Amino acid sequence: MLQKIRMLLMFAFVIQPHLSAKFCMRRYVNGKWITKGDCGGPERMSSIQKELQLRAADEKKKKKRIADKKWTVFQRIKYGNVDFFRGWDDYVNGFGDRDGDFWLGLEALNRLTKEGNTELKVKMISKRGIYSVAKYSNFAIGPGSDNYRLHVSGFSGNVTYDALYYNDNEQFSTKDADHDDAHSQNCANRQGGGWWYGGCASFLNGNFNKTYPMGIWWGSQHLRFSEMKFRKRL
Incomplete structure (x- = not known):
């Protein structure tokens, strides 16, 4: 055309x-x-x-x-009315409202991204009202037998800090299933939500009304909104 x-x-x-x-x-x-x-x-x-x-x-x-229209949203925290401090089974199967705050589920993420050729976009708004986007050209979630390990790379976007750098190649952890690298504590229990913890650092599955170490964080940015979505690379 x-x-x-x-x-x-x-x-x-x-x-x-x-x-x-x-x-x-x-x-x-x-x-x-x-x-x-x-x-x-x-x-x-x-x-x-x-x-x-x-x-x-x-x-x-x-x-x-x-x-x-080709993007599939798998995580969103906007209203703060859904509890993300949940156990392993909830994170595997998914929870929440697809039109509001929700988590799609680790099993679905593995099924939809395991073939690769998938990109990731993370949209966020800080407590100060700053809108940012992080993009990753490669995104995939491993199988349940490997605790849904995160594979992510190829960072770009208007946010300067690549927060997922420290989560790449990490297994998923929840309050009742500790697979993080912080051997002295359970990061999911400390932070208030399940995540691919590479130490108790950046994470998006929390309660934005809480303060550190809870809340939702991208590096040092305390967020009031987050949305994660993926699609096949065009």
């Missing part, structure tokens, strides 16, 4: 009101528009360009809407 629009920008035929057609060719060469034939003056070409630019913008928006 965009290629067709570019072609229309280079070759335009202006149809006059009395059904007579006047040839108009306009090309963009070395930073300048070169016109051949009768293009009806600069006002006419300006209207044509605006129309084509609008079409290109609409096409871009359409592609973005299609791409957005």
Whole structure:
């Protein structure tokens, strides 16, 4: 579609009101528009360009809407009305309201990401109202036999801190199933939610009304909103 629009920008035929057609060719060469034939003056070409630019913008928006629909949200904390301080079985099977605060479930995450070629996006809003996005080009969750180990890499986004760097290759832990690296304590019990703990550091499954060590945190950012979603790489 965009290629067709570019072609229309280079070759335009202006149809006059009395059904007579006047040839108009306009090309963009070395930073300048070169016109051949009768293009009806600069006002006419300006209207044509605006129309084509609008079409290109609409096409871009359409592609973005299609791409957005392909994301699968698997974690969200927005209202703070769902308890994330839960045991292993709840985290395996999922809980909460898909339209509000919820967790999809580790078994579903493994089934949907185990083949790879999956990317991750994390959206967050801090207590100060700062909106941030972290993206990862590679994301997968291992099987239950390996305690749903996290595999994540390829960080980018407008947040400067790669908080999941310390969670990569970690098994999932809950208050009743301790698989973290902090041998002296259960991080899920200390922080108030299940997570892939690489030590008791950043985590998103908590209660945003709580303060450290509980709450939801991305590095040193105390959050009031988090959403995690994945899709097959385009």
